Amino acid sequence: MTGPTPPSPYPLGLRLGGRRVVVVGGGAVATRRVPALLDAGADVLLVSPELTPALRAHADAGRLHWEPRRFAPGDLDGAWLVQVAVDDRAAAAAVSAAAAERRIFCVRADDRTAASAWTPAVTRHGPVTVAVLGGGDPRRAMGVRDAVRNLLGARKGPLLTPQVEEGPPLNTGGRVALVGAGPGDPELITVKGWRLLTEAEVVVADRLVPGLLLDELRRDVELVDASKIPYGPSRAQEEINQILVDRARAGKVVVRLKGGDPYVFGRGGEELLACAEAGVPVTVVPGVTSAIAVPEVAGVPVTHRGVAHEFTVVSGHLAPDAPGSLVRWDALAGLRGTLVILMGVKNLAAIAATLIAHGKPAQTPAAVIQEGTTAAQRTLRSTLGTVAADVEAAALRPPAIVVVGDVVHALNPAAPA
Numbered sequence: 001m002t003g004p005t006p007p008s009p010y011p012l013g014l015r016l017g018g019r020r021v022v023v024v025g026g027g028a029v030a031t032r033r034v035p036a037l038l039d040a041g042a043d044v045l046l047v048s049p050e051l052t053p054a055l056r057a058h059a060d061a062g063r064l065h066w067e068p069r070r071f072a073p074g075d076l077d078g079a080w081l082v083q084v085a086v087d088d089r090a091a092a093a094a095v096s097a098a099a100a101e102r103r104i105f106c107v108r109a110d111d112r113t114a115a116s117a118w119t120p121a122v123t124r125h126g127p128v129t130v131a132v133l134g135g136g137d138p139r140r141a142m143g144v145r146d147a148v149r150n151l152l153g154a155r156k157g158p159l160l161t162p163q164v165e166e167g168p169p170l171n172t173g174g175r176v177a178l179v180g181a182g183p184g185d186p187e188l189i190t191v192k193g194w195r196l197l198t199e200a201e202v203v204v205a206d207r208l209v210p211g212l213l214l215d216e217l218r219r220d221v222e223l224v225d226a227s228k229i230p231y232g233p234s235r236a237q238e239e240i241n242q243i244l245v246d247r248a249r250a251g252k253v254v255v256r257l258k259g260g261d262p263y264v265f266g267r268g269g270e271e272l273l274a275c276a277e278a279g280v281p282v283t284v285v286p287g288v289t290s291a292i293a294v295p296e297v298a299g300v301p302v303t304h305r306g307v308a309h310e311f312t313v314v315s316g317h318l319a320p321d322a323p324g325s326l327v328r329w330d331a332l333a334g335l336r337g338t339l340v341i342l343m344g345v346k347n348l349a350a351i352a353a354t355l356i357a358h359g360k361p362a363q364t365p366a367a368v369i370q371e372g373t374t375a376a377q378r379t380l381r382s383t384l385g386t387v388a389a390d391v392e393a394a395a396l397r398p399p400a401i402v403v404v405g406d407v408v409h410a411l412n413p414a415a416p417a
Contacts, residue, residue, distance in 0.1 A: 009118060009133055017041030020078050024071045024095050025085030026051035028223045029109045033083055033119065035211020038063055039375070045079070047071050053227030054207050061397070063376075073098040081117070083107045112136055121145035122216060124186070125152040138219045145216075146198055174248035176275050178268045180261040180287015183294050185373040186210035193285045200255040202247045204240065206266075208259030208399055210374075222247075237267055241274035248280040259399075261287040265315050265342055291340045294372030294401040298379045302338045302403070304410040310337030316344020316402070320354040333358035338405035345398050349388035355404070360384060365408035370400040381408060 021037050023030050026048030034055060037044050044064035046055065051066065059066040067075070071091065076082060082099050084092045084106060092110045099106035100116065108115040113136070120131035121141040130148050134141030177196045182188030189197075189210070197203065197213065200221055205214060207227035214223060226240050240256075247254045262268030262284060275282045291313045292302055302311040312332060318325040332339055333355045344351055345368070356362050362385030370378040382390040384404055391400075 008135075011120075011131065011133065013129075013131075014040070014081065016080065018043055019080045020045060022047065022075055022079045022082040023085060024048065024075075024082065024092075025109075026055050026066075027085065027087075028052065028225065029085035030083075031055055031225055032214045032217060032223060033085060034058060034064065036122070036215040037083075039212060042081075045075060047075050052225045054205075054211075054225050057207050057227065061376075071095055073101075076102050076104055079104055081105055081107070083109075083119070084115075085109045112138075123149040123152065124212065124216075125149070126187075128152065142218050174251045174253065175281045175283070176244050176248050176254045176256060176271075177283040177285060178256045178258065178262040178271060179285040180266075180289075181209040181213060181257050181259055182288040183260055183290035183373045184208070184210055184371060186212040188288045188293065188373060189213065190285060190287065193287065196255055196283070196285065197257070199253055201252045202254045203257055204243055204254065205257045206259050209257045213257070222252075237270060241271055244271060244275055245278040245280055248275070249278070258287065259290070261289040264289045264291060264313070290372060290399075290401055291342060294369050295340065295367070295403050295407075297373050298367065298369040298377070299411050300367055300369075300403050300408055301410060302340060302407060304407050307410045308337045308405055308407050310335065311340060311405075312337065313340045313342065316341040316347050316351055319347045319350045321350070329354045330358040333360040338403060338407050341402040341404070343398070344402050345391065345396065345400050348391060348402060351402075352384050352388050355384060360404075362386075364404055365406055367403045367408045368396055368400050369403070370396045370398075372401060 016037065017040065019042060021042040022045045023034060024047050026046060031052045031054050034044060045067065046059065046064050047067045049068055049070060051059065058064050076098055082095060082104055084095045086092055087110055089110055092108050093114065096106040096108055096114060105117040106115055107117045107119050112118060118133060120133050123130050123145050130145065132141045132145040134144065179193040179196055181193065202222045202224065203217060204224040204226050217223065224243055244254055244256060256271060258266045258268065260266060272282050272284065295302055303309065312335060314327050320329045341351065362383060364384040366382050366384050366387040368380045368387065368391050378396060380390055380394050380396060
């Protein structure tokens with residue numbers, strides 16, 4: 001004899017802009033859920049003794065408030081929603097009990113049946129957001145969501161030629177895909193990269209990958225946070241290589257998701273060599289590189305007819321006088337084209353001084369674009385002689401792209417230097 005059918009959930013779109021949302025837990029589940037809350041404009045309070053590097057980056061950037069301790073009922077004062085992202089059932093039950101007392105809806109990652117709200121499977125297509133609830137079955141919700149996403153993303157004609165789409169045959173066991181996720185906007189990932197994400201069983205993600213892509217992963221996907229916060233905690237490259245090899249050898253489909261392009265200062269080549277040495281097949285999916293895309297969305301073309309016929313991309317993570325630097329800054333100072341500097345904010349004063357010392361005019365236009373292609377994008381236009389001081393005064397921070405050259409004003413010649 002069957003019992004009564006449980007009531008269906010009531011679908012609702014929450015407008016969380018400026019409203020307090022409490023997230024309890026600082027692990028992989030919170031890493032996947034927090035970006036969507038931030039994208040919705042929520043005032044996020046994160047309560048957890050420890051954080052993943054990706055969440056710590058959000059906290060350090062001031063995007064959320066972090067309380068480095070265990071949950072206390074008073075954390076829910078003024079909250080509109082709470083998401084419990086911990087594995088401890090007793091601790092999760094205590095949070096949901098405190099939420100129930102205050103009539104605050106509570107999402108629980110550990111027990112959907114004990115939650116007062118469910119997180120749907122979500123896909124986004126421009127201004128359209130589709131949220132699917134599967135009657136308590138997350139796999140059903142994900143399947144329907146993926147079918148809807150395919151319909152929304154359908155185009156006339158083939159997306160790729162059969163030769164490119166099929167490519168070399170892959171083994172039926174484990175394999176690795178090095179996927180470039182683009183510069184920050186989740187819609188800038190390639191169609192092939194997105195398709196491989198939907199097939200992934202393991203995703204090894206860097207700090208700079210678009211967070212909303214992680215929010216759309218299936219619930220059973222293992223998310224490995226391989227964040228490399230500049231000048232802070234990092235996971236050794238050898239350990240990342242071993243994770244890729246071990247998961248693939250275990251028969252898993254692994255996606256190594258990297259910001260920008262895998263081979264543009266992304267150590268993708270090292271990861272491919274490690275996999276090849278271990279006999280693991282690898283697919284490389286190029287990504288939109290921030291070196292070109294970020295200046296572009298800020299109105300700075302890296303080349304422009306009559307202005308620049310060349311552009312050079314260099315890493316500024318080492319100071320010009322550092323023994324390990326491979327960059328010929330003296331030679332770059334004599335070029336007439338565009339210079340694009342990645343990872344150069346920390347050493348910007350020394351870089352600018354070195355270029356000027358080798359003949360680059362101090363009046364050369366310069367621009368710095370922080371978090372390009374995202375909602376947090378900021379653009380500063382200056383000159384080579386003053387850009388370091390201007391960046392410090394404006395409190396710009398990594399990730400940021402530095403562009404030096406006349407192209408800075410090619411599309412807006414009236415802009416002040």
